[in-house]
Amino acid sequence: MFTYKHFKPILMNSHIVKVLQAVYITHDVKRFRVEKPIGFDFVPGQATEVSINLPLWTNQLRPFTFTCLRQQDYLEFMIKIYRDHEGVTNMLGKTNAGAELILHDVFGAIQYKGPxxxxxxxxxxxxxxxxxxxxxxxxxxxxxxxxxxxxxxxxxxxxxxxxxxxxxxxxxxxxxxxxxxxxxxxxxxxxxxxxxxxxxxxxxxxxxxxxxxxxxxxxxxxxxxxxxxxxxx
CATH class of the missing domain: 3.40.50.80 (Nucleotide-binding domain of ferredoxin-NADP reductase (FNR) module)
Structure with a gap:
């Protein structure tokens, strides 16, 4: 059973966003489009850590890459869903429009340097x-x-x-x-x-x-x- 002692406060540099769309684009890859916080930006190729805004899941952070254009008014992720164990992606496989995710810091080594x-x-x-x-x-x-x-x-x-x-x-x-x-x-x-x-x-x-x-x-x-x-x- 969830009790308050299991809860940790969300970090100040995080953003709670609503899922706008969640659809499978392959048999095991699900595309999520979520709200874009004001002022939120990234460089193409970068990622953020994502968690699910539910008890017991808020501190289960996993890295996912942005797949949208910077100028779009939403953020997008394409996430491979692993159904063989009760982890974050398995839970994301059950997450649909209207749910909330938590976005954390932006990071990533992949950036475009030339052709x-x-x-x-x-x-x-x-x-x-x-x-x-x-x-x-x-x-x-x-x-x-x-x-x-x-x-x-x-x-x-x-x-x-x-x-x-x-x-x-x-x-x-x-x-x-x-x-x-x-x-x-x-x-x-x-x-x-x-x-x-x-x-x-x-x-x-x-x-x-x-x-x-x-x-x-x-x-x-x-x-x-x-x-x-x-x-x-």
Whole structure:
């Protein structure tokens, strides 16, 4: 049973916001659009810690990336829901419009530094979505490409919009199925050699920890300098 002793006050630099929309956009990724506090801002690629404004959940903070444009009048997150344990995302899977979330500090290492190759694994695409949307809105997306790896075609987040923005500079790979027109393989050293001609450009890498570590090592082995690789794990 919840009692007052379980409650901790919400931090002063936090914002309670109402959920405006909550819909599944893949079988396990849910898009949340929430109120935008006055003066709230972020750099495309950044994230905030989010908690649910319910007893026992207010201090369960998890990091999620903004996927909207800065100038929009709402904030948006695309969150992978893990139903196999009673954690925050499982609870968010049950959270719908009208509920309240708590936003905390803005942070994040992924920020756009210039044209290059974006390499994402699974939900690691989320910081790139805001960056691509921002560049596309400014008509500055030219010169950027995306290599996006998922287990299956059903796991791809925002496929149609990414295709529209990047056109033939959008490469999809699937590790657990072979789909006509796509590539059923992993991103490894051989793949990077076959698909990248310039290792002096910027590289942006985001995904599971081992995914990021492996690709970063391969990029550096192939001549990419550490200062041109932007990573988030």
């Amino acid at each position: 290059g190759v974006f390499i994402a694994g699974g939900a690691g695409i989320t910081p790139f979505i805001s960056i691509f949307r921002d560049l596309y809105h400014k008509n500055q997306i030219e010169g950027n490409s995306l290599i996006y790896s998922n287990k299956t075609s059903e796991d791809v987040i925002m496929q149609d919009e990414l295709q529209k923005m990047l056109k033939d500079r959008f490469i999809k790979l699937f590790t657990r199925e072979n789909v006509l027109g796509f590539r059923g393989k992993r991103i490894d050293r051989s793949f990077l050699i076959d698909n990248i001609s310039d290792f002096g450009q910027h590289f942006y890498v985001c995904g599971p920890t081992e995914f990021v570590k492996s690709i970063t090592k391969d990029l550096m082995d192939l001549g990419a300098a550490l200062d041109v690789i932007v990573i988030e794990m």
